Amino acid sequence: MEENVKIIGFACSYCAYKASEMAGSLRLKYPEGVTIIQVPCSSRVDPALIIKALLEGADGVFVAGCHPGECHFIKGNYFTRRRIYALKEMLDIFSMKGKLRLFWISASEARKFVEKIKEMHKHLRESKR
Amino acid sequence: MKGKKIEKKGLIEALRRFLKDDFSLVLAFVKKDGFFRTRIFRRELEDISLVNPVFHMNTSVILRRIFTQDLKMIAILRPCETRAYVELKKLAQIESHIICGSVDCFGTVPSRIEPLSFPEEVRELKEVLDKSEDLRNACRACSFKSGKYGDFGIRFDSKFNWWFVPYTEMGKALSNLIDGEESELPEELKKGEEGKRLNFKSSLDELRSDLERCVMCLNCRDMCPVCYCVDCLFNKEEYVPKGDALMNLALSSEGIEVPKGKEIYHMIRMYHVSQTCVGCGGCEEACPQNVPLLKYFKGVSDRISGVFNYVPGRSFDEKIPYTTFEEDELSDAED
Structure with missing residues (x-):
């Protein structure tokens, strides 16, 4: 039986969320159980949200933002990069590092977006087994 | 000098x-x-x-x-x-x-x-x-x-x-x-003393068993010198449910353990003070239940501030890592 993997994704509304919309219009499929939350910028994602998601039942969390240097707000994703990097270091202490991913996805990279999610889903399903 | x-x-x-x-x-x-x-x-x-x-x-x-x-x-x-x-x-x-x-x-x-x-x-x-x-x-x-x-x-x-x-x-x-x-x-x-960094490692189960005694009095937050937000997350109901929120939570699942959100509270606080924690042990001193908080807070802070080679309280000129960035760094951040 297919195991149920829950993934919460925070997607920047200027790039990754657009990519997910484009994936929809291209009829690309990504696994069920992925909940995408639109955020105005990837730096809107307070690590508190990620920790809460992980400890209250999500199997994995990803944060998707624009490539470094292409942020709509000029420098938002540079802060995201530091924060998520530090958070991964902390989750490593509690052996949860594999549950958090950071993706750089621009608005046109629908295929990359879907591939990344598929890969993450596969990884989490295997580790859950 | x-x-x-x-x-x-x-x-x-x-x-x-x-x-x-x-x-x-x-x-x-x-x-x-x-x-x-x-x-x-x-x-x-x-x-x-x-x-x-x-x-x-x-x-x-x-x-x-x-x-x-x-x-x-x-x-x-x-x-x-x-x-x-x-x-x-x-x-x-x-x-x-x-x-x-x-x-x-x-x-x-x-x-x-x-x-x-x-x-x-x-x-x-x-x-x-x-x-x-x-x-x-x-x-x-x-x-x-x-x-x-x-x-x-x-x-x-x-x-x-x-x-x-x-x-x-x-x-x-x-x-x-x-x-x-x-x-x-x-x-x-x-020259002053050079700080040593611990390579701290723990597990979620260890944290859970250490927090067994925690009563969520939030004393450790109030006595932490660098935890200063007036509008703290844990004053609101999303993270520490009470009233209707707590009732709904109990009704929507097969019952819950109370007090709710101990691990979430401590882990979020660990992250929030990770760059500025000076390891004074004020949290442990304020804890009425003798929870060994210091090893987690100091351990996490040592690991995370080590990434940016930052020592809290070393000088007025060094910027706190979360408040600044360099354009070309952490190339392995993306998965």
Whole structure:
């Protein structure tokens, strides 16, 4: 039986969320159980949200933002990069590092977006087994 | 680097001179009837105790809460408190009229076991504390007991002479009040202690079993010097459910364990203070249930600040890593 993997994704509304919309219009499929939350910028994602998601039942969390240097707000994703990097270091202490991913996805990279999610889903399903 | 060789008397004279102005305050430790207390002095100064071997709270919590309104204030604290002061000043939580310096520390014991008799002489005090079995966990793990923190330092050289060393302009102003000539510092005082980083490793199960006793009183947050948000996440219902939220949570699942959200609370706080945690152990001291919080907070802070090679409280000029960035760094951040 297919195991149920829950993934919460925070997607920047200027790039990754657009990519997910484009994936929809291209009829690309990504696994069920992925909940995408639109955020105005990837730096809107307070690590508190990620920790809460992980400890209250999500199997994995990803944060998707624009490539470094292409942020709509000029420098938002540079802060995201530091924060998520530090958070991964902390989750490593509690052996949860594999549950958090950071993706750089621009608005046109629908295929990359879907591939990344598929890969993450596969990884989490295997580790859950 | 230059400093003044002082006697304790000379320093107290200087502080009295400073207090002649009606709008000046001095925050320092005093010893009264065998107990160590913290006091804010105005106009008159008693015999203050520079080295305080009893820790009951991190006094930077007070510095951050006081509103001085252009009053000048001098605080003479421990190194861990002074480092918290440096962090808070960078975060604009302490007013710029307050200046703070550190007195070299030999470790502290918890205030729960007061009153203990401690010798007045610094040399004997160091011997007593080095042998003491009651030393706090934080002080055992601390590698910042002497060093250049804050606006000025009161340091002891290897022969236990007292030195007053100003580090900033504001510290120099106080130095000018002290009698005596400036002279070159001895070698051992020129460089401070280098902090060691622990390679901390734990697991979620270990954290869960340690937090079994936690009662979610939030004392550890209130007594943390660097946890200062007025609008804290844990004052709201999303993270610490109560009322309808708690009822709905219990109804929507097969029952829940209460108090709810202990791991979430501590992990979020660990992350939030990870760059600024000075490892003072104030959280552990405030905990009514003796939860071993320090090892997690210091461990996480050591690992994360190690990534950015940052030491909390080292200097006023270093920016806190979360508040700044470099364009070309952390190329392995993306998965």
